Amino acid sequence: MSLDNSSTTILLAYSIIVAIGIIAILKFSKDKTRKITSLRLFIQIAAAVAVFMGLLIGPFNQPGSLFYPLGISPRDRLIGSEILGNQFPDGISLPILACYYPNGRTVTCAIWQLQAYVFPFWNYPRGYEVIYSTSGLEKIAIVIGSLVVASVIVGRLFCGWLCPFGLYQDLLTRIRKSARRRHLSFSEKTNTKLGQSRFIIIAVFMILSVIFASYAILGTEVIPGTKLGGPQGTEAGIVSNINEPFCLVCPMRPLCILIECAIGQMNYSYISQIVYGPGWISGFYLTSINLAILVAITILALAYRRFWCRICPLGGLTALFSSFTPFKQIALTKLQKDEHKCTKCGVCNRVCPTQATAMYAQKGGDVTESKCMLCARCVEICPYEGALKLTFAGKTLKTSRNWLQENKPESNKNS
Numbered sequence: 001m002s003l004d005n006s007s008t009t010i011l012l013a014y015s016i017i018v019a020i021g022i023i024a025i026l027k028f029s030k031d032k033t034r035k036i037t038s039l040r041l042f043i044q045i046a047a048a049v050a051v052f053m054g055l056l057i058g059p060f061n062q063p064g065s066l067f068y069p070l071g072i073s074p075r076d077r078l079i080g081s082e083i084l085g086n087q088f089p090d091g092i093s094l095p096i097l098a099c100y101y102p103n104g105r106t107v108t109c110a111i112w113q114l115q116a117y118v119f120p121f122w123n124y125p126r127g128y129e130v131i132y133s134t135s136g137l138e139k140i141a142i143v144i145g146s147l148v149v150a151s152v153i154v155g156r157l158f159c160g161w162l163c164p165f166g167l168y169q170d171l172l173t174r175i176r177k178s179a180r181r182r183h184l185s186f187s188e189k190t191n192t193k194l195g196q197s198r199f200i201i202i203a204v205f206m207i208l209s210v211i212f213a214s215y216a217i218l219g220t221e222v223i224p225g226t227k228l229g230g231p232q233g234t235e236a237g238i239v240s241n242i243n244e245p246f247c248l249v250c251p252m253r254p255l256c257i258l259i260e261c262a263i264g265q266m267n268y269s270y271i272s273q274i275v276y277g278p279g280w281i282s283g284f285y286l287t288s289i290n291l292a293i294l295v296a297i298t299i300l301a302l303a304y305r306r307f308w309c310r311i312c313p314l315g316g317l318t319a320l321f322s323s324f325t326p327f328k329q330i331a332l333t334k335l336q337k338d339e340h341k342c343t344k345c346g347v348c349n350r351v352c353p354t355q356a357t358a359m360y361a362q363k364g365g366d367v368t369e370s371k372c373m374l375c376a377r378c379v380e381i382c383p384y385e386g387a388l389k390l391t392f393a394g395k396t397l398k399t400s401r402n403w404l405q406e407n408k409p410e411s412n413k414n415s
Contacts, residue, residue, distance in 0.1 A: 014046075014049065014050070017046075018046045021042050021046070022039065022042065022043070025038050025039045025042055026039065032380070032401060032403040033380055033381050033403055034380075035380065036376050036377070036379070036380040036398060037377060037380065040160065040161055040375060040376070041167075041170065043161050043162070044161060044162070044163075044164075044166065044167040044170065045167065047096075047161070047162040047163075047164070047167075048164040048167055051096065051098045051107055051164055052098075052259060090108050090113060090116075090127065091107050091108030092107045092108065092146065093107075093108060093110040093113055093142070093143045093146035093147060093150075094107045094108070094109075094110065094146070094150060094158065094162075095110055095147060095150060095151065095158045095159075095163075095314050095315070095317060095318040096109065096158055096159075096162055096163040096164065096165075096314070097109055097163055097164060097165040097250065097252035097312075097314060098164060098252075098256070099112070099247070099250075099252060099253050099256035099257075109252075109314065110143055110146070110147050110314065110317065111202070111205075111246055111247075111250075111313060111314050111317075112244055112246075112247055113139070113143045114140065114143055114144075114206065114209075115205065115206070115209045115243075115244040115245065115246060115247070116243065116244050117136055117139040117140050117143065118136065118140070118206070118209040118210055118212075118213045118217075119209045119210075119212040119213035119216070119226070119243070119244075120212075120213070120216075120243055121136070121139070122136035122213045122216040122217055123135050123136045123216060124136075124216070136216075136217075147317055147318070147321055148321045148327070150318075151317075151318045151319075151320075151321035151322040151327065151331075152321065152322060152327055152330055152331050152332060153332050153333065154332070154333045154374075154392075155318065155319075155322035155323065155331055155332075155333045155334075155368065155374055156315060156318050156319055156322060156323070156370075156372060156373045156374050157333055157373070157374040158318055159309055159312070159315045159318065159373040159374075160373030160374050160375035160376075161374075161375065164252070164255070164256075165251070165252045165255070165308060165312075166306065166309060166373075168252075168255060168301075169301045169305075169306050169307070169308060169309070170306075172298065172301045172302050173301070173302075173305055173306075173353075175302070176302050176303075183303065183304060183305050184303045184304050185304070185355060186304065186310075186355060188355070188357065191310065191354075191355045191371070194310040194311050195310060195311075195316075195370060195371050197311050198310075198311055198312060198313050198315060198316025198319075199313075199316050199320070201246075201311065201313040201316070202246075202313035202314075202316055202317060205245050205246040205313070208245045209244075209245065211223060212226045212245075213226070214226065215227045246313070248287050248289055248290065249287075249289045249290060249293050250290065250293075251290070251293045251294040251296075251297045251298075251308065253290050254290050254291055254294045255294070305353040305354070306353040306354050306373070309353075309354055309373060310354055310355075310371070315373075316370075319370035319371075320370075322368075323368055323369055323370040323372070324370070328366070328368070331368070332392055332393045333368075333374060333390070333391070333392050334366050334368045334390075334391050334392075335358075335359060335366070335367050335368045335372060335374060335378075335379070335388065335389075335390055335391075336365065336366060336367065336388070336389050336390075336391050337359055337362065337363075337364045337365065337367045337387065337388055338364060338386055338387055338388075338389075339363045339364030339365075340364075341384050341385065341386050341387040342364070342384065342387045342388075343384060343387075344360070345383070345384075346360060347378075347381055347382060347383065348360050348378035348381065348382055348388065351377050351378060351381050352372075352377065352378055353373070353375065353377065354371045354372070354373060355371065356369055356371040356372040357369075357371075358372065359372070359378050359388060374390065376390045376397075376398050379398050379399065379400050380398065380400070382400035383400070383401075383402060383403055383404045384400060384402060385399075385400065385401060385402045386399055386400060387400050388400045
């Protein structure tokens with residue numbers, strides 16, 4: 001199936017707007033300590049639009065659809081055989097929080113896929129409006145392989161530049177700054193423990209998925225009511241209430257649903273029904289836990305820059321495949337430091353939104369660490385020529401400049 005004219009027009013217009021925006025920021029932005037930050041915000045917005053592009057070009061509302069308000073996913077029109085030569089039934093696996101339904105399955109949160117392919121779709125031939133031709137292990141291998149490749153190529157740049165929930169937190173930071181309130185900071189010990197919690201969180205939810213899938217994998221129900229059944233394979237017992245357990249608490253899910261409702265691709269009644277059932281399900285998709293955690297994360301992100309990114313399990317997976325041996329040795333996107341040009345002024349430490357410390361504490365070389373989102377804020381604010389630089393495959397993308405000499409009137413601006 002080829003893209004129709006309206007879809008082609010939308011994609012072309014989008015590409016032109018993004019290209020013009022990037023060029024305009026790079027050419028006309030005068031504040032050298034904010035140019036990359038402005039560029040990153042623009043790219044974050046453009047990336048959010050791209051993630052939800054499937055909702056803009058349809059087709060939707062197809063009669064007979066299992067989920068009528070959403071309709072048939074446009075994934076094959078965007079990334080199917082016409083473009084890549086193969087169909088990705090549930091969207092391309094990427095390390096960004098982008099819920100399965102609302103993003104139109106153009107790209108998909110890898111955590112959703114890792115959970116769903118264990119339970120309820122382990123070796124099950126049918127998913128949500130898709131038919132699987134691969135086994136559970138094969139699907140898991142594809143997702144992990146995609147994560148490894150994406151992480152090795154750009155690492156946690158996904159978190160700093162592309163994740164929609166990262167954009168949400170950055171907008172909260174701008175709201176706080178507009179109110180002239182300073183951010184709070186964690187102690188180094190606490191921040192380290194928060195970073196370690198990412199791996200615990202993903203481990204817990206994957207173990208839960210395996211327990212729920214015990215009948216499909218081992219032939220024995222560890223928890224009664226988790227045996228698949230019914231025409232769609234997800235109606236038996238408590239199955240429909242515990243699919244993808246992390247998604248029942250993820251703070252991004254409510255935002256995705258609100259976007260979908262706002263542009264008319266989901267009926268508001270799906271999220272406005274009374275609370276009922278296990279997990280306190282509100283409407284068809286959301287749980288009260290989703291909403292409570294979103295409120296909590298919003299408050300914390302107003303106080304602490306990029307709070308969620310410090311504990312995000314998806315960010316943890318990306319860091320695992322880019323910041324730890326052996327992946328760190330082959331990672332292409334890196335933050336580099338020249339110890340001979342660094343004066344230990346500490347400005348890089350102060351401006352890092354996740355309180356990464358390697359670019360300050362380590363002597364030199366590759367200072368990329370698991371907390372670093374490669375946002376390049378430290379690079380653009382560093383006032384020493386060539387002390388820090390962001391590189392890709394050994395090529396410099398951005399290097400620190402002596403902006404104190406180049407632009408003295410702007411030297412007193414807040415970081």
